[in-house]
Amino acid sequence: MVKIGLAPMAGYTDRAFRTVCSKWGADFVFSEMVSTKGFLMGSLKTVDLLPFPEEGNVAVQIFGNETEELSKAAEILSERYSWIDLNAGCPVKKVVRKGAGGGLLRDLAKFREIVRAVRKSVKCKFSVKTRLGWNKNDVVEIYRILVEEGVDEVFIHARTVVQGFSGKANWKSLSVLDKKIPTFVSGDIFTPENAKEALEESGCQGILVARGAIGRPWIFKQIRDFLQHGTYSEPSLKDILATLNEHIDLLIKEKGERGAAKEIRKFLAGYTKGLEGARRFRDEAMKIEDICNLKQAIYKFFVRKAEKISF
Incomplete structure (x- = not known):
């Protein structure tokens, strides 16, 4: 069965919205991005972003640019949570300027080093959310690194970091990947029809919905209905x-x-x-x-x- 999740979005995917989306059928959700520097420094603002222990299938997404810092924070968090995700795709300027988020894709050797270190530190499920590349399509190399370093799942927004949210997500570019590990497609999924097309073009096993869920949490049920029955309804x-x-x-x-x-x-x-x-x-x-x-x-x-x- 295709899994459909709520993508991490800073300023949106707080506990309240995660709860609402889960009730409308999201199979899993992500926390907002948690700064490893802020977490290790004990920032209350950062700690407040962490999920409650009683929340369901939620990934704690971390971001940073220092190997040791990311590794240490991931180790501590993996003792409290069952799923840690590394953000390697955020295109926001203030994040990439520091070499974090999508900025990790500027240097794939460094990226591999970070993924390897975090994988060794995390004893629970470990995934990575990424993009096609920094300013060109390097998704084959990025995917190879993630598979070789033992990542459990991969979430790919089908644009480069430099593209941000401009242009159209290139779902078909993911079709060349061998899908050795569960692989999810993301980007421009605003309707059930988009979801079906993205799955068909990418060959991925799952979907990640981001902006399409904002204020419309029923999209998860609609996508599920459309994939299973070929039809869906609008909420009353x-x-x-x-x-x-x-x-x-x-x-x-x-x-x-x-x-x-x-x-x-x-x-x-x-x-x-x-x-x-x-x-x-x-x-x-x-x-x-x-x-x-x-x-x-x-x-x-x-x-x-x-x-x-x-x-």
């Missing part, structure tokens, strides 16, 4: 409202009422996509700081779309 207004309310309540527990009101804003475009009057509603919602008033505004917006919505 009642289901969308219930999910949005649950998301807000989870954020309140994590970040407090004021924090929740601010955090949920980045998800509203997805939750209201395609609904009449959504843009005007979002413009108004962005100005609401009181969480009770925001929930009331959300309720009124959805009630206007349907005569009967019950909780």
Whole structure:
């Protein structure tokens, strides 16, 4: 069976969103990127990104650029968690400028050294999320390194680091890989149709959904339905409202009422996509700081779309 996961996204894949996506069918999820330097220094902001022990199938994703630092942090974390992932694909300038994330792909010899060291330190499942290469397609060499160094799973965003999110993800470029270990395709998966095409073109065993899940966590169920039955349905207004309310309540527990009101804003475009009057509603919602008033505004917006919505 094809596995479908939620990709790591800084500022998005916190505990609240991971929980919502898991309930809608994500087989596994990732934490936000955890700085190994921050973790080893005891930064509370960094530690707060770590999953709760009771969370389900979640990968703790680490990033950094120093072999010893990455190795030590991975060793400590692997004693607490069952899955460690190394970020070797983030294209954000402030990350790659320090040689971390996608910056690791600038020097594949150094990249191999880091992967080898982390693999030796991690006693649990170890995966790597990467890209096609730094500024050109080196995916065959990158994949060979990962297989030879004993990585358990590989997640590949089908763009180079320099591309960022421009252009179109080149799923077909992954078809040349021998898939000796479970390999997942990522990039430009916004619909169930995208997911099916990405699997067919890449020959991968699984899918990683990133931006396509923001405010639309039901995409995991839709992809599963489409792959298994060739069809899928859109969630009802009642289901969308219930999910949005649950998301807000989870954020309140994590970040407090004021924090929740601010955090949920980045998800509203997805939750209201395609609904009449959504843009005007979002413009108004962005100005609401009181969480009770925001929930009331959300309720009124959805009630206007349907005569009967019950909780």
